[in-house]
Amino acid sequence: MGMAQANxxxxxxxxxxxxxxSTLADRILEYTGALxxxxxxxxxxxxxxxxxxxxxxxKLQAVRLQYKAKDGQTYTLNLIDTPGHVDFTYxxxxxxxxxxxxxxxxxxxxxxxxxxLANVYLALENDLEIIPVINxxxxxxxxxxxxxxxxEDVIGLDASDAVLASAKSGIGIEExxxxxxxxxxxxxxxxxxxxxxxxxxxxxxIYKGAISYVRVVQGSVKKGSKIQMMSTGRTFEVTEVGVxxxxxxxxxxxxxxxxxxxVASIKNVKDTRVGDTITNAExxxxxxxxxxxxxxxxxxxxxxPVEGADYEDLRDALDKLRxxxxxxxxxPETSVALGFGFRCGFLGLLHMEIIxxxxxxxxxxxxxxxxxxxxxxxxxxxxxxxxxDNPTKLPPNQKxxxxxxxxxxxxxxxxxxxVGAVMELCQEKRGLFxxxxxxxxxxxxxxxxxPLAEIIFDFFDQLKSRxxxxxxxxxxxxxxxxxxxxxxxxxxxxxxxxxxSIIVHRDRAYHRGRALAEKLRDLIPRQMFEVPIxxxxxxxxxxxxxxxxxxxxxxxxxxxxxxxxxRKLLEKQKEGKKRMKQVGSVEIPQEAFMAVLSIDQ
Amino acid sequence: xxxxxxxxxGWGVYIHIPFCRSKCAYCDFYSxxxxxQERREYxxxxxxxxxxxxxxxxxxxxxxxxxxxxxxxSLLPPESGRAILKQIRHTFGDHLLSEVTIxxxxxxxxxxxxxxxxxxxxxxxxxxxxxxxxxxxxxLGRKHSLExxxxxxxxxxxxxxxxxxxxxxxxxxxxxxxxWRLSLELALDLEPAHLSxxxxxxxxxxxxxLWLERGLTGVCPEDLEVxxxxxxxxxxxxxxxxxxxxxxxxxxxxxxxxxxxxxHRGDYLGFGSSAASxxxxxxxxxxxxxxxxxxxxxxxxxxxxxxxxxxxxxxAAEEAVMLGLRLTKGVNLxxxxxxxxxxxxxxxxxxxxxxILHGKGWVDYDGSRVKLMPESYxxxxxxxxxxxxxxxxx
Numbered sequence: 001m002g003m004a005q006a007n008x009x010x011x012x013x014x015x016x017x018x019x020x021x022s023t024l025a026d027r028i029l030e031y032t033g034a035l036x037x038x039x040x041x042x043x044x045x046x047x048x049x050x051x052x053x054x055x056x057x058x059k060l061q062a063v064r065l066q067y068k069a070k071d072g073q074t075y076t077l078n079l080i081d082t083p084g085h086v087d088f089t090y091x092x093x094x095x096x097x098x099x100x101x102x103x104x105x106x107x108x109x110x111x112x113x114x115x116x117l118a119n120v121y122l123a124l125e126n127d128l129e130i131i132p133v134i135n136x137x138x139x140x141x142x143x144x145x146x147x148x149x150x151x152e153d154v155i156g157l158d159a160s161d162a163v164l165a166s167a168k169s170g171i172g173i174e175e176x177x178x179x180x181x182x183x184x185x186x187x188x189x190x191x192x193x194x195x196x197x198x199x200x201x202x203x204x205x206i207y208k209g210a211i212s213y214v215r216v217v218q219g220s221v222k223k224g225s226k227i228q229m230m231s232t233g234r235t236f237e238v239t240e241v242g243v244x245x246x247x248x249x250x251x252x253x254x255x256x257x258x259x260x261x262x263v264a265s266i267k268n269v270k271d272t273r274v275g276d277t278i279t280n281a282e283x284x285x286x287x288x289x290x291x292x293x294x295x296x297x298x299x300x301x302x303x304x305p306v307e308g309a310d311y312e313d314l315r316d317a318l319d320k321l322r323x324x325x326x327x328x329x330x331x332p333e334t335s336v337a338l339g340f341g342f343r344c345g346f347l348g349l350l351h352m353e354i355i356x357x358x359x360x361x362x363x364x365x366x367x368x369x370x371x372x373x374x375x376x377x378x379x380x381x382x383x384x385x386x387x388x389d390n391p392t393k394l395p396p397n398q399k400x401x402x403x404x405x406x407x408x409x410x411x412x413x414x415x416x417x418x419v420g421a422v423m424e425l426c427q428e429k430r431g432l433f434x435x436x437x438x439x440x441x442x443x444x445x446x447x448x449x450x451p452l453a454e455i456i457f458d459f460f461d462q463l464k465s466r467x468x469x470x471x472x473x474x475x476x477x478x479x480x481x482x483x484x485x486x487x488x489x490x491x492x493x494x495x496x497x498x499x500x501s502i503i504v505h506r507d508r509a510y511h512r513g514r515a516l517a518e519k520l521r522d523l524i525p526r527q528m529f530e531v532p533i534x535x536x537x538x539x540x541x542x543x544x545x546x547x548x549x550x551x552x553x554x555x556x557x558x559x560x561x562x563x564x565x566x567r568k569l570l571e572k573q574k575e576g577k578k579r580m581k582q583v584g585s586v587e588i589p590q591e592a593f594m595a596v597l598s599i600d601q
Numbered sequence: 602x603x604x605x606x607x608x609x610x611g612w613g614v615y616i617h618i619p620f621c622r623s624k625c626a627y628c629d630f631y632s633x634x635x636x637x638q639e640r641r642e643y644x645x646x647x648x649x650x651x652x653x654x655x656x657x658x659x660x661x662x663x664x665x666x667x668x669x670x671x672x673x674x675s676l677l678p679p680e681s682g683r684a685i686l687k688q689i690r691h692t693f694g695d696h697l698l699s700e701v702t703i704x705x706x707x708x709x710x711x712x713x714x715x716x717x718x719x720x721x722x723x724x725x726x727x728x729x730x731x732x733x734x735x736x737x738x739x740x741l742g743r744k745h746s747l748e749x750x751x752x753x754x755x756x757x758x759x760x761x762x763x764x765x766x767x768x769x770x771x772x773x774x775x776x777x778x779x780x781w782r783l784s785l786e787l788a789l790d791l792e793p794a795h796l797s798x799x800x801x802x803x804x805x806x807x808x809x810x811l812w813l814e815r816g817l818t819g820v821c822p823e824d825l826e827v828x829x830x831x832x833x834x835x836x837x838x839x840x841x842x843x844x845x846x847x848x849x850x851x852x853x854x855x856x857x858x859x860x861x862x863x864x865h866r867g868d869y870l871g872f873g874s875s876a877a878s879x880x881x882x883x884x885x886x887x888x889x890x891x892x893x894x895x896x897x898x899x900x901x902x903x904x905x906x907x908x909x910x911x912x913x914x915x916x917a918a919e920e921a922v923m924l925g926l927r928l929t930k931g932v933n934l935x936x937x938x939x940x941x942x943x944x945x946x947x948x949x950x951x952x953x954x955x956x957i958l959h960g961k962g963w964v965d966y967d968g969s970r971v972k973l974m975p976e977s978y979x980x981x982x983x984x985x986x987x988x989x990x991x992x993x994x995x
Binding site for chain 1: 863
């Protein structure tokens with residue numbers, strides 16, 4: 001192993017949302033001089049606007065830093081960012097595979113959260129060296145000793161020399177960097193062996209084509225190298241290799257242990273599949289690296305343009321987003337009520353909201369989103385198994401032998417005071433109790449098996465509100481189970497509105513139907529005529545509401561001085577209606593299509 | 602305005618008198634208190650303003666109507682009113698002048714004053730009665746009493762004014778159906794020629810809107826307002842009145858010509874601060890600042906303009922439909938298309954729309970004239986809206 005490789009440290013940061021990951025990353029960048037304080041934009045790693053607004057990290061980023069340690073040597077540190085939300089567990093596992101170590105940031109007042117725990121276990125599975133960092137130690141409510149104990153009890157890590165830090169105040173930054181240098185091993189691998197690069201992310205640039213973010217596991221790659229994608233066998237000539245420091249910078253070569261990017265005039269982002277191994281076409285490696293499991297969308301919904309004419313724009317926008325987000329999937333579908341649109345699959349609800357917001361913000365589209373649902377597995381009487389990603393595609397009743405829905409194992413970490421409230425919620429959401437562990441005297445880990453459909457419905461919001469925000473949640477798919485499910489339809493003015501159809505558990509159908517009808521009555525503005533709303537299962541009406549007709553909308557006075565103002569008033573009224581979707585004879589506002597999500601509040 | 606512009610026959614003159622003794626809770630017109638001296642100066646400014654406009658307009662036929670609105674025009678010294686009318690006659694001619702209206706608050710008119718106005722040419726009086734219940738008048742911020750109303754009507758008759766309008770308001774918080782019926786009956790007892798019935802609307806920035814926002818007052822239930830309107834239509838019909846506009850009723854032949862000109866989208870010139878004018882495709886207002894207005898005219902400067910817009914023929918035509926639909930006789934779409942030089946495309950657009958609305962029973966449409974069905978009067982906005990911006994969608 002050469003000098004250079006011995007001085008490389010590849011690490012990521014594991015933290016719960018709000019525990020200070022981005023701030024710590026900023027301080028490290030600042031301290032190592034990658035950016036001066038003046039140049040520094042707050043939270044550099046979270047570069048998308050949305051990420052900054054929501055305080056979360058969505059896409060991975062990698063930054064190279066130079067650090068002169070106390071031992072007098074200069075080290076190259078590669079910080080690979082990880083997302084901190086349950087929707088993006090998949091992306092976390094990608095960044096972990098590119099590292100030898102991880103900083104585990106724990107809030108000195110709040111302690112370990114469920115999601116952090118899940119990610120630490122992932123890191124341990126990947127044989128990463130974990131450095132505990134207790135952050136926000138200058139808060140009045142900080143209890144670093146208690147948190148240390150918690151880390152030892154819960155994870156079984158030795159936390160005696162955990163770094164005590166406050167990223168916000170710049171305390172403990174040097175100690176963090178020293179710990180990285182001393183504790184995290186240098187990357188292994190032989191520079192003379194055939195090239196093996198792990199693609200842990202990719203990005204599409206309109207000028208350069210698909211750019212691969214890679215970790216070189218062995219061998220080296222430089223401009224002019226002929227590379228081969230091991231899964232497809234396709235070959236490309238490298239036009240550029242470089243690193244992010246944090247601005248992209250070309251380098252001569254990426255060698256064993258290094259992290260950076262490769263540009264090779266790759267037109268199609270599919271040729272830089274995340275998890276694939278890049279090798280040298282002239283001297284290929286015998287084996288690819290262990291890849292990632294293929295990502296499976298868990299949540300589906302329909303996305304429709306408010307204006308039918310925007311359909312092509314929506315398609316283009318989705319195509320563009322997909323270039324940088326392989327986990328987004330979509331296919332065209334049509335709705336009787338909404339016209340042409342797309343059925344889209346997402347990693348989770350947050351992912352769905354982010355995509356929706358990006359479409360509206362970055363592509364200036366007016367969208368209607370239908371209520372999200374999971375994928376159901378329908379066992380038909382003829383023995384065929386059908387996957388249903390849209391309630392309207394459910395086969396007719398007589399053809400259904402049984403319906404299976406996805407279940408998850410949900411781990412909920414919560415202060416012991418709220419155990420009762422959480423158990424009650426899980427019960428309501430058809431949960432099966434599996435386990436309860438006292439982590440400390442005050443903190444409990446509850447494990448339930450829950451239908452995923454209930455989680456995406458409003459579980460997270462309910463969990464937060466019933467525990468005053470103290471509970472944290474992690475879940476993983478554990479398989480499909482047969483459930484008593486039925487399709488609930490909504491009729492407006494006698495017409496079935498397919499975009500309102502949902503699949504619900506039989507025991508809940510009556511309640512949901514009634515609540516949905518009431519919600520729609522409140523959300524749909526009055527029309528020129530009375531509009532009956534019916535909730536229906538099969539042929540049976542289970543709830544009925546009425547939207548009364550408008551009785552009065554008139555301008556009493558309209559004389560010489562009023563005409564302009566009154567005309568503008570009517571124009572504004574008309575403009576407001578344009579944002580609504582005309583379905584049959586009824587005008588429906590966008591938010592009504594998501595009404596089902598908020599009916600239990 | 603460098604060239605002389607023609608005014609369409611039937612045009613009217615509006616004079617804005619921005620003075621009030623006190624501000625009513627629901628009023629969003631431009632008005633304020635003023636000394637007698639200020640009022641005279643204001644009248645002088647209006648006279649100068651009219652004189653200065655003489656060579657801008659070809660009003661060869663002269664105006665058909667003059668309307669003194671406000672504010673409280675009855676606060677204007679009658680001799681000032683006479684002087685203004687004299688200037689109008691002098692500047693534009695008066696051989697077509699047939700209706701001169703003055704608005705008044707019942708508490709501010711006296712017999713001698715009215716007589717002076719009549720001698721100056723005024724032949725119509727519009728009284729802001731609003732209600733006959735002291736508690737409702739107090740809520741609205743109206744300072745007059747029931748005796749004032751009776752006194753004003755008697756004074757008008759003695760002065761020879763037979764064309765009297767009474768304004769009434771329905772939908773006042775706390776107003777019951779009995780209150781409303783009584784107001785209508787008492788109003789009819791005064792034998793007016795014309796009645797305007799207005800639904801109380803909290804305009805932004807008025808005390809009423811503020812009270813509602815702060816929860817200091819409730820609202821009149823919508824269903825009750827609807828019943829009040831229907832009840833009024835029924836009672837007035839029985840009393841021999843004919844509804845000719847959404848809020849206006851008159852004995853046959855006594856409709857307000859000045860206002861009909863607005864609803865026909867005719868031309869009108871306004872004088873006085875905040876007064877609006879509309880000629881052809883242009884509409885503008887003079888700035889709503891009476892002191893600035895007086896200063897400009899006494900120093901020979903241009904009168905400052907508030908809003909000023911030039912409509913496209915399509916927008917003007919849409920306005921004509923919006924205004925025409927207020928009339929119970931409706932609006933002739935063919936005529937509107939012709940008047941604004943619009944083509945077949947707009948015509949077929951409106952035809953399609955009118956046919957659909959006719960099919961739903963919301964309007965009556967015979968292929969050229971479209972009018973609201975009485976059941977649609979109170980949802981007129983929903984229908985008018987459909988005629989706006991129709992062309993751009995096709």
